[in-house]
Amino acid sequence: MSRNKTLLAVSLFIITAMVLAACQPAPAAPDTMIETVVVEGEGEEVIVVVEGEAGEEAAPAAEKVLRLTYNQDFPTIDPSLAWDVSGILIIDETTVGLTRQNEQTAENELAMATDYVVADDGVTFTFTIRDDVPWVRWDAVKEEVVQVMDCEGNPRMVTADDFVYGIRRTMTPATAADYAYVQGAVIQGAEAFSQGETDDFSTVGVKALDAQTLEVKFIDPAVYNLSVIGLWFNHAMPEWLIEGSDCTEGRGDRWIETGFFQGYGPFTLKEWIHDSELTIVKNPFWPGDEVVPTPQIDVVTWKIIPTSSALAEFEAGNLDVAAFPAGDYDRIMSDPDYSQWLYPTSTLGTEFYSFNTQLAPTDDVRVRQALSMAIDREALVQVMKSGIVANWFCNPGASGCPTTAAYPDLGVAYDPEGAKALLQEYLDETGQTAADLNIVMMFNTSEGHKMRAEAVQQMWKDNLGVEIQLTNQEWAVFKVSRKEGKENVYRSSWVQDYPDANNFLKEVFSAGGAYADVVDWNSPEFDELMTRAGQEADPMARMDLYAQAEQILVVDEAVVSPLAWYSDWVIIRPEVKAFVSLTGYDRYEKWTIE
Secondary structure (H helix, E strand, O other): OOOOOOEEEEEEEEEOOOOEEOOEEOOOOOOEEEEEEEEEEOOEEEEEEEEEEOOOOOOOOOOOEEEEEEOOOOOOOOOOOOOOHHHHHHHHHHOOOOEEEOOOOOOEEEOOEEEEEEOOOOOEEEEEEOOOOEOEEEEOOOOEEEEOEOOOOOEOEOOHHHHHHHHHHHHOHHHOOOOHHHHHHHEOOHHHHHOOOOOOHHHOOEEEEEOOEEEEEEOOOOOOHHHHHOOHHHOOOOHHHHOOOOOOOOOHHHHHOOOOOOEOOOEEEEEEEOOOEEEEEEOOOOOOOOOOOOOOOOEEEEEEOOHHHHHHHHHOOOOOEEOOOHHHHHHHHHOOOHHHOEEEEOOOEEEEEEEOOOOOOOOOHHHHHHHHHOOOHHHHHHHHOOOEEOOOOOOOOOEOOOOOOOOOOOOOOOOHHHHHHHHHHHHHHHOOOHHHOOOEEEEEOOHHHHHHHHHHHHHHHHHHOOOOEEEEEOHHHHHHHHHHOOOOEEEEEEEOOOOEHHHHOHHHHOOOOOOHHHHOOOOHHHHHHHHHHHHOOOHHHHHHHHHHHHHHHHHHOOOEEEEEEOOEEEEEOOOEEOOOOOOOOOOHHHOEEO
């Protein structure tokens, strides 16, 4: 017997009474509304009478809005093209990988994958993908998040084919993705495909076995394989929107813009006004689980304003979270309220200077060593009011990185006398004086980077007699300029993609690495250590291999000058309950506002 459809009949009667008092009107009595609801279903009739004030409706709960800031526009939020922390953060909130890094423990957890099986060969992974996650978009007309429909009018669900497309798009040479080299280092056949040696994707170790099953074949049984496959550039992407389909116009690289964007994470993009503001909203269709819960915040907005303005906006009540310049540190710490609102952050990343090894005078290792040894890192940390002194590059919080306990004497130390001797040796050999040296340092525009650069500029003048020129560019321009090799020293930064030394060293400085084009340096000995470390199962033996590589990188060759491992403070309003991130990537679906 089929169930009867429920019918709803509503009759409204509004009765108004006015009570009058002598010579003046009394306050109007509230209108009374009687609502009779008749419900039919399953062979019975129910009459419900509700009495209350006319016009009285359940007040919608106030939206919970988290107001943040960023000091420059987001370069991109395209998973294939993103390379900076800000863009990756948005991607991770609007799409979800097979695995996801826990922001508090840095451990890898299953996310879009519900399970995986590793074959006997140790490199073939078969992932089962959850089947209850739809693609969504912001509908500006309805002013709500809606599901994306396919050409038959059915909701588009995230499938293994969407992951294959996303991985292939990042890997395709025409995409020119910065992180294709990471795929090439870990996935079978990926390097040949990304280098254009073949256009046959069937030679790549990635394929969909069915709608919810994805097979990935890695090159080696490395400990970081699960981390890499979950990274943003391997997320599912909407092929129908980017390339076009029978019922959808292809948007190409513009698919990430306001009005076009489609995603499937705990939030989705509502609006991106370049150089002004970016807003994401809660995705009501995200099923939620322990790893990626349903958000308790409705809206997250980033205002694009300088860091110097952020604190003033916070104090005016316009922001919920703010970083603040070093110059305001003492005032904030002494304020009885603000000092209680401070949250320490410790990100798995490193601030450093990269040397151009092909441009005089930093093409000479003695000059690079002298400049690095003449930096007083303890004093620099005090000036910046942030950071932990870094004598080597790889952040000790990442797996495999040398620790200060195990290697207390590793790396570059402050030695102004030794630095003078090295520089003088170079000057004598080349017939120059310190005044003859033309050294330019470039940094991306920021009050903090300028303060740090000026402090180091003074150290080099005081300790070496060298006067350098400082120049700066906006981040998007700077990122390109530093690869052109026209200056000697570049402000540099690395925040982990996954918490392993392989991501700090091999994927940054080996051939094809993130900074390979900046330092323009290669070392067969360094690369050999990277290969051996990636295959080493014993943790201490692996750490020792990375320690040997650090000795080459920051001491013997002085390719970079490490400055500080990231540690800082932010100020957060007390009504905002935040999970402070260790990884550099916040998970706003876990935050609440009381």
